[in-house]
Amino acid sequence: MSPSHLHLVAAPAPPQAGAPTAIASAPPPLAIEGLDAGYGRTPVLHALSLTVPAGCVTALVGPNGAGKSTLIRAICGRLAVKAGAIAICGLPADTAEARGKIGLAPQDIALYRALTIAENLAVFAELSGLSPSDGRLRVAQVLERTGTAARQDERIDRLSGGWQRRANLAAALMGAPRLLLLDEPTAGVDASAREALAVLVRALAHDGLAVLLVTHDFEFAEQVADRAAILMGGHMALEGPLADLLGQRFAHRRAVEITFAAPPPALRAELLASLGLATEGATARGLISDSPRAVSTLLARLDTLGLPPRTLTLKTPGLPALYDAVTSAGV
Template sequence: MARQPTEATRTDRPPEAAPTALEIAGLSVRYGSRGVIDGLDLAIGRSEIFGLLGPNGSGKTTLVRAICKRVKPSAGRIRISGENNTKRSALRRVGLVPQEIALYPHLTVRENLMTFGRLSGLSHRQTAKILDFVVEATRLTRHLDDAVHTLSGGWKRRANIAAALLHGPSLLILDEPTVGVDIGARNALHTVIRNLGRSGLAVLLTTHDLDQAQALCSRVGFLRDGKLSPVGRPADLLKDAFDSKCELLVDLYEPARSKTRDMLKRLGFSSRHLGLEWSRMIDTSVDAQAGLTDALHRTDLRIKEIRFREPDLDSLFVKLTGEDGRS
């Protein structure tokens, strides 16, 4: 894959001397009397894919808007590649890919990219020159001359990413990049995102797909009550939260009755998927597992499957928020 012509490569600056792609210090944002973000700190390095996680309404969109200078903080600072985001030159280092497809549907992919290149301030010649890079990076070659409205959701999202890369950003913000795409397109987009990170680009990924976050991100952070905590490598966060425990999952053919639901909650189970899946953490000892599974089989539950697995980010999401991260 071709390397993106970033500021670092243009000046032959060694990677270790390059500034942090995104640095946020003491950021607070208020809407009237309501605090949305409270003293938030975050740094994202070059080539890092960082996952921003959190329940609906936790402030993820507000944080993205603050980075892009679309909302004014009440305190703190944001730097992009070493420059305050109050400067136009800093904001030009950000590529934003919104959740909604932001393309002209009746234009071809090529026409869209040429249009967005010119809108971003590039000349026709500059846009044509960078086009090869963004097309290769997103693997769009065979769809360049297709009208956007004829493309599947996955190819539209690739074109959306390509448009955000045209001006050579050092930070790419992806807001739910795989919403509404099938599993094949999702996996293909994962490959695109990984390759962008390897090319030197920093990626801030907001997602409710916790499997995606665990597969792609070197670090993740949970935004709750205006603060980003915990933050770290997924494996480290899971070790800290669950130690050596495993997760017991019970899949049902139909939701449990009221009294049985109460019993499951007393046993420490939490419900997911509209009451068709229940889970709890359990010691890995054979006796503990056998005792609990025997107790479940003695209930009136219509059990489809009982299984054990290693805790994942969805397990941690439930532990931190009490909500199902996949719903």
């Protein structure tokens, strides 16, 4: 491979005859149809379908034990599929070719800790099958693209959590993947590093990479994701463009958060629940209509209950509200 053929993100397959564009005709980086999978005789995933298109960040969220890690294993071709199919760029997931199109950034810092960022990238360049000269070029490109060039000669175990996360992500790009799997990329990262990671993930999606982001960090997910997928009990409870999902679920609704001087007594909490407000300590959250009179009506009801609010915040419902709505409904 000559250096001119090296790209940070691998180009999609050439267009089929008669196809309108390459992107439109190329199989999606990840397409899962009717997947049943599990460990031995223990089923974990049932009739699960998910598509992760190129150029998009898809946030995969779900409670602990929902099957997120199992799904990642299945995508990586490391789990026997009992029914359905997983295709990576049109290739069966359990093939080496398909695995070669996936960049994996595991939850832990999956790097050689005594080696520098550049040395780690060089290791994974060689493992990806690049020649020494192409490997050096790819290392330089990835260092530049991920903003790690300035710290390239520092050992992983001497970097801060944020830089370690960046390096962890950088290593996932060494094989020029089409699909990037990010498993909890913000774990142990401070606010500024988190912001930098969000910019980087968006930039990578802009480059054409399909990103599947597995996270419990809703704020980060909301910041970077175009699409959302909510996994519950091995089923895909909800999946689609985030804006569409929010629009469908929360049309003419607003999220409200109320704080009280003290946690309401149990009886009052039940009355709040009848208004659609879930109480947690001295805070109640819920959804109300976005009509002009909704807030004044709510305030009047609270006054009647003898629960004057200290603060009341209104905002457009986002991924946390969607997640709460789906998981509390047990869809």
